[in-house]
Amino acid sequence: MRKRLPFLFVSMLAIAACSQGSDNGTAAQQPAAPASTAAPAPAASAPAQQPAPAATAAPAAASTAGDSAKAETPAPAAAPVPAGAAQAFVDDGKWVEGKNYFRIEPAQPKVSNTDKIEVTEVFSYGCPACNQFRPTMEKLVQELPAGTQVSYLPVSFNPAENFPMFQRAYYAAEALGVAAKAHEAIFKAVWDTRELTSSNAAGTGLRPSSDLPTIDDAAKVYAKFGADPKEFVAVANSFSINTKIKRADELVRTYGVESTPTMVIDGKYRFTAQSAGGYDQSIDLAKWLVAKEAAGK
Numbered sequence: 001m002r003k004r005l006p007f008l009f010v011s012m013l014a015i016a017a018c019s020q021g022s023d024n025g026t027a028a029q030q031p032a033a034p035a036s037t038a039a040p041a042p043a044a045s046a047p048a049q050q051p052a053p054a055a056t057a058a059p060a061a062a063s064t065a066g067d068s069a070k071a072e073t074p075a076p077a078a079a080p081v082p083a084g085a086a087q088a089f090v091d092d093g094k095w096v097e098g099k100n101y102f103r104i105e106p107a108q109p110k111v112s113n114t115d116k117i118e119v120t121e122v123f124s125y126g127c128p129a130c131n132q133f134r135p136t137m138e139k140l141v142q143e144l145p146a147g148t149q150v151s152y153l154p155v156s157f158n159p160a161e162n163f164p165m166f167q168r169a170y171y172a173a174e175a176l177g178v179a180a181k182a183h184e185a186i187f188k189a190v191w192d193t194r195e196l197t198s199s200n201a202a203g204t205g206l207r208p209s210s211d212l213p214t215i216d217d218a219a220k221v222y223a224k225f226g227a228d229p230k231e232f233v234a235v236a237n238s239f240s241i242n243t244k245i246k247r248a249d250e251l252v253r254t255y256g257v258e259s260t261p262t263m264v265i266d267g268k269y270r271f272t273a274q275s276a277g278g279y280d281q282s283i284d285l286a287k288w289l290v291a292k293e294a295a296g297k
Helices: 007-011 128-143 163-175 179-191 215-225 229-236 239-255 279-294
Strands: 117-123 148-154 262-265 269-272
Touching: 117 128, 117 279, 128 179, 128 279, 148 163, 148 239, 163 179, 163 215, 163 229, 163 239, 179 215, 215 229, 229 239, 262 279, 269 279
Parallel strands: 117 148
Antiparallel strands: 117 262, 262 269
């Protein structure tokens, strides 16, 4: 476990990922090419070549379990994937399992109940690296071939930066049919207008937990997209949403996710921008893994 860095210093670093239980700062930058610094070992036993995120290292994740959550499967909230050109699968040695991407063993359920190949971003609206990754994700969605489903899996593992509230808000918005059209706006409410920011007014650290934005605050933002605030709060605190949250947390665990953003392909492979070698490389690797899965390799 690395020594925790002061918040102000961390915020000045190039943050490649938001780790569990760390102060991740207020901005993120594109990761450079992989370095030799060792990263915390993911559940699928990642080797030391994977570059470490600048944020405080996450605690070791629980081992991938064979028993998956069997709760209600949440419907995907992503926009339909445009029909991009299918990529023929060619293994020329560019992408190395255990270095650039990691196999999830045993394979786990998908986030959605789709029969298509699923490309999932594991994320949080409160994660600065996820905010920085947004243009990359948008580009990836445009370039994925037909027969692909994009899903989002919100995490809760960083309460200090309000990840649990954002997770609950996402599933409430999904249930009310506004998650997809409000997706970018929620990021902006955190990082641009700061309506939902977890940072203090001076930008030198985090708000105390008692002063973090609440589900009622999130409801006001979602109201701009047609959600009734009272209904939103009621749905957010319902048994159905609690069930979805429990399943999401279980998937995060069984996928072996230790930081965000993490990409998961069809419940079988995962990688990060660091392991891929950068944001642009993340697009190429995701498309390659989709082609690999489509080819049955």
